Amino acid sequence: MEKDPEINVQGEALVICGTDPVTGFFRDGHCNTCAADQGSHTVCAVMTAEFLAFSKYVGNDLSTPRPEFRFAGLKPGDSWCLCAARFLQAHEEGCAPKVHLAATHQRALDIVPLEVLEEHALPAS
Numbered sequence: 001m002e003k004d005p006e007i008n009v010q011g012e013a014l015v016i017c018g019t020d021p022v023t024g025f026f027r028d029g030h031c032n033t034c035a036a037d038q039g040s041h042t043v044c045a046v047m048t049a050e051f052l053a054f055s056k057y058v059g060n061d062l063s064t065p066r067p068e069f070r071f072a073g074l075k076p077g078d079s080w081c082l083c084a085a086r087f088l089q090a091h092e093e094g095c096a097p098k099v100h101l102a103a104t105h106q107r108a109l110d111i112v113p114l115e116v117l118e119e120h121a122l123p124a125s
Contacts (some may be wrong), residue, residue, distance in 0.1 A: 001026075001034045007106045009117055017044035017103040018079030021072055031081035031105045039083040040111060044103035046122065047078045051097040054090055079103070084111035091116055098122045 003026070006014040019029040025041040026032050033042050045051070052063045052074060062080070065073040074080055079100065088111060090096040099120045108117065 001036050003032045003034050004105070004107055006030065006032060008102050009104045009106055009109055009114060010101055011106070012102065014105055015100075015102045017081055017100060021074070021078060021080075023079065023081045025081065031103055031108075033105055033107050040085065040107060041081040042084050042105035042108035043082045043087040043112065043117070044100040045080060045082045045087060045097040046100065047074050047076050047080055048095075048097050049076045050095045051090055052076070054093060054095045055086065058086075058089070060086065084108045088112045088116065091120065096120050 008014045014030055016029045017023050017031050022029055024030050024032055025037040031042045031044045033040060055062050062074045065071065087096060099117050099122065101117060101121050104117060
């Protein structure tokens, strides 16, 4: 699978999203994507209890450990590459997590308007 160019929503080099736990479609810590990534795991978000509860409610339980998939479960404060459509849904429901723009892949813009991502952006560090 060939990765799309590693460019973030700011038009710069994509930075790492998270390694503890290791995130990303490719499980390389980056919100990289490719044609096979039908969920567009491109939004680097910092988990909140509210978002994790919402995600579980809509059918994607990210907080329960799944050892068979080497997945410890997410907790508030963890960074994770979310599906762009799930992020947009959470935004529309008023429970979107904060976003790390420098680690959010430009392909997220195919689904989520930049203004929405910026509304939820973490302060620049």
